[in-house]
Amino acid sequence: MASDPNASTSASVAKVGSNENPILDADDDDPIVKSFPIYLSSRLASHLHIFQYPVRPNTRPYTGSQGEPVLDLRVKPDSGIVQVDVPINTTHFYDHEKGEKWGAVDRQTLGGVMTQSEGYMIGIFKDGELHLTPVKGTCQLRPSFTYVDKDAQTEKEIARSFKQDPAKPKEIRAVQVGMTVKSSDDSAPRYSGALAARKRAEDEEFVEMHWYDKDTEEAWDLADHLRSASREPLIPATTRDEYIDLIRDKS
Amino acid sequence: MVPKRLPRSESPATSSSSSAPTTTTRSSLAFPTPPPRLDSLSRPRASASGLAPTTSAGLSRAGTPGLASGTGPSLGGAGGLKFKPKLVARRPKEERDAAAPAPSSAPAVSLSTPQSTRGRGRGRGRGGTSRGGGGAARGGRIEVATAAAGPFADPSFGDPRSLKGPSFEKRPPSSEKGREGQLKFTTADVGQNLKGSGENGSDDEAIREGVERIDIAKVAIVGGADGIDMGRYFPIRDSTTDYFADGGRVAEEIIDETAVFAREAEEFVGVFGDDGVNDLERKLYFFQFAPVLPTFESSRTGVKLEQGVKLEQGIKSEPGFKAESSLPAPKGKINASSDSRSSLSSVPGQDGLVGQLYVRKSGRVSIRWGGVEMEVARGADTEFLQDVVVIDHADDPKATLLGQIAKKVVVSPNIDILFGESEESE
Numbered sequence: 071m072a073s074d075p076n077a078s079t080s081a082s083v084a085k086v087g088s089n090e091n092p093i094l095d096a097d098d099d100d101p102i103v104k105s106f107p108i109y110l111s112s113r114l115a116s117h118l119h120i121f122q123y124p125v126r127p128n129t130r131p132y133t134g135s136q137g138e139p140v141l142d143l144r145v146k147p148d149s150g151i152v153q154v155d156v157p158i159n160t161t162h163f164y165d166h167e168k169g170e171k172w173g174a175v176d177r178q179t180l181g182g183v184m185t186q187s188e189g190y191m192i193g194i195f196k197d198g199e200l201h202l203t204p205v206k207g208t209c210q211l212r213p214s215f216t217y218v219d220k221d222a223q224t225e226k227e228i229a230r231s232f233k234q235d236p237a238k239p240k241e242i243r244a245v246q247v248g249m250t251v252k253s254s255d256d257s258a259p260r261y262s263g264a265l266a267a268r269k270r271a272e273d274e275e276f277v278e279m280h281w282y283d284k285d286t287e288e289a290w291d292l293a294d295h296l297r298s299a300s301r302e303p304l305i306p307a308t309t310r311d312e313y314i315d316l317i318r319d320k321s
Numbered sequence: 322m323v324p325k326r327l328p329r330s331e332s333p334a335t336s337s338s339s340s341a342p343t344t345t346t347r348s349s350l351a352f353p354t355p356p357p358r359l360d361s362l363s364r365p366r367a368s369a370s371g372l373a374p375t376t377s378a379g380l381s382r383a384g385t386p387g388l389a390s391g392t393g394p395s396l397g398g399a400g401g402l403k404f405k406p407k408l409v410a411r412r413p414k415e416e417r418d419a420a421a422p423a424p425s426s427a428p429a430v431s432l433s434t435p436q437s438t439r440g441r442g443r444g445r446g447r448g449g450t451s452r453g454g455g456g457a458a459r460g461g462r463i464e465v466a467t468a469a470a471g472p473f474a475d476p477s478f479g480d481p482r483s484l485k486g487p488s489f490e491k492r493p494p495s496s497e498k499g500r501e502g503q504l505k506f507t508t509a510d511v512g513q514n515l516k517g518s519g520e521n522g523s524d525d526e527a528i529r530e531g532v533e534r535i536d537i538a539k540v541a542i543v544g545g546a547d548g549i550d551m552g553r554y555f556p557i558r559d560s561t562t563d564y565f566a567d568g569g570r571v572a573e574e575i576i577d578e579t580a581v582f583a584r585e586a587e588e589f590v591g592v593f594g595d596d597g598v599n600d601l602e603r604k605l606y607f608f609q610f611a612p613v614l615p616t617f618e619s620s621r622t623g624v625k626l627e628q629g630v631k632l633e634q635g636i637k638s639e640p641g642f643k644a645e646s647s648l649p650a651p652k653g654k655i656n657a658s659s660d661s662r663s664s665l666s667s668v669p670g671q672d673g674l675v676g677q678l679y680v681r682k683s684g685r686v687s688i689r690w691g692g693v694e695m696e697v698a699r700g701a702d703t704e705f706l707q708d709v710v711v712i713d714h715a716d717d718p719k720a721t722l723l724g725q726i727a728k729k730v731v732v733s734p735n736i737d738i739l740f741g742e743s744e745e746s747e
Contacts, residue, residue, distance in 0.1 A: 131725055145712070190608070
């Protein structure tokens with residue numbers, strides 16, 4: 071199968087690799103008993119995310135059916151900060167005293183950062199077909215202690231305000247105002263690196279998202295979108311050799 | 322006589338996994354007269370028993386099944402000091418459960434729960450669902466009972482109040498199998514101890530749970546003729562096993578690879594196999610592909626997509642959602658905004674048939690993607706929650722929970738075939 075620039079499409083497909091390969095398939099020792107066509111779906115591709123809750127058993131999901139649905143979701147789109155509010159059962163194992171102290175009533179906030187991912191896909195089987203949709207990002211949500219932070223913050227502020235003596239008037243002095251041209255690049259102290267990112271993240275506003283629980287109409291409609299929009303075979307564009315090169319280059 | 326102290330009983334995993342008792346165990350080991358150290362036990366069986374305290378105590382909390390009395394038989398019921406770890410390949414759960422009720426000819430009867438047979442032979446952690454660790458984690462005392470097969474399982478062991486001697490609890494298995502392998506005691510004191518002697522604080526609690534407390538001190542240790550095989554209480558823990566909390570799973574040495582593989586294949590076929598198309602359909606599967614995948618020509622514009630698109634993201638990829646506009650309509654335009662960041666595997670706008678998934682008789686699964694052979698393996702399951710969420714940053718931002726991830730699948734290029742074939746074509 072020498073590469074022939076004038077080869078017809080079907081021949082190039084054959085060289086590049088089709089999804090039928092009778093030689094490999096016909097392994098008599100271990101015959102194929104079932105096969106599913108695989109479809110790539112892109113409809114939800116840039117919107118699909120995985121929320122991992124490392125501290126939560128999978129037998130207790132945050133859904134309405136379990137009585138513990140997600141109450142709120144906030145994200146900072148650029149920083150990727152994600153916060154999820156979930157209810158707390160205040161009847162069992164709940165320390166009311168502390169609850170009042172922290173002002174955290176019946177909900178707790180889980181927080182995490184969304185990172186983009188590669189190579190992850192969500193697959194569903196439907197009518198003997200496998201439909202894969204790439205995942206955009208994943209994040210791990212762990213209990214965050216923002217209420218403690220807030221509390222600490224408030225205390226700090228209170229302490230600070232005590233230190234400053236409000237009676238002392240601000241000194242008013244005559245200062246000679248001079249104008250000079252300064253390039254702001256070097257003189258102005260700036261954050262860099264992680265601090266800068268942190269500042270950016272803090273400054274960014276949260277975007278409130280409306281949460282639709284599983285088993286809602288919304289969810290069912292979207293789940294449908296996991297299926298590929300087309301059944302057309304996509305034409306492979308990489309030969310095996312090229313693929314090997316790709317892998318090599320990547321590493 | 323100094324019984325040989327086996328190295329494994331000293332493994333940190335053991336001792337750390339137990340609550341306090343480990344050291345106190347040894348010191349307050351109380352058989353008729355508690356000797357200060359195991360070393361001084363004069364009974365022939367002593368050394369064997371000498372081993373167990375640490376192991377079973379260590380394991381009682383972790384509840385590892387490895388030390389189930391199933392390994393007892395090798396202990397030698399009649400005064401033999403030899404023990405041989407019994408290497409038994411792990412049987413599938415059904416078999417195990419089925420085997421549970423029958424103590425069989427093994428001299429050491431499985432203690433209390435069916436889970437004890439699970440421990441017999443240190444099955445593999447994989448696929449072994451609720452292990453002791455997991456059970457404990459879930460607050461399920463069920464599995465713990467198995468490991469608590471010795472006098473050192475008593476949580477109040479080492480409690481000054483219990484100086485009269487170690488006692489252990491035999492918890493009724495929570496499964497519907499009922500009790501099996503009842504311990505036989507020849508002393509009448511057992512009955513007395515049931516329903517609590519009130520000497521240990523935990524008695525009340527134990528009673529509430531229907532736990533029988535049997536004071537080992539009152540139990541004749543003579544063994545043999547009396548029908549008490551001390552081997553039961555001091556099961557041997559194999560030194561090669563490695564215990565650590567892993568969501569309840571125990572990582573263990575692979576005993577028999579082919580058996581293991583066969584079982585995995587079974588399980589895997591279960592994922593994609595014949596047991597009900599419906600089962601397959603209602604679930605969300607998480608597929609992990611290599612970041613670099615064979616590309617496809619876009620079926621819409623016929624434009625050959627850039628190869629070698631930089632995929633520097635990797636794990637340390639930029640955070641952020643890079644808000645996209647609202648969800649594309651089904652016939653949607655190709656978001657060629659494919660920011661230079663889009664990886665090959667997530668090029669938007671590509672819909673269509675890209676490959677085939679094959680399941681073979683042995684359970685081996687493979688995928689052919691764009692003509693390239695890939696191997697498919699089952700990914701590690703997790704016990705924590707993983708949700709699939711669709712986030713839409715449109716004007717009206719909303720997020721929708723589609724569901725939980727049911728199973729994880731890892732797909733990697735079949736290098737053998739990949740390189741094998743390319744050589745041929747040259």
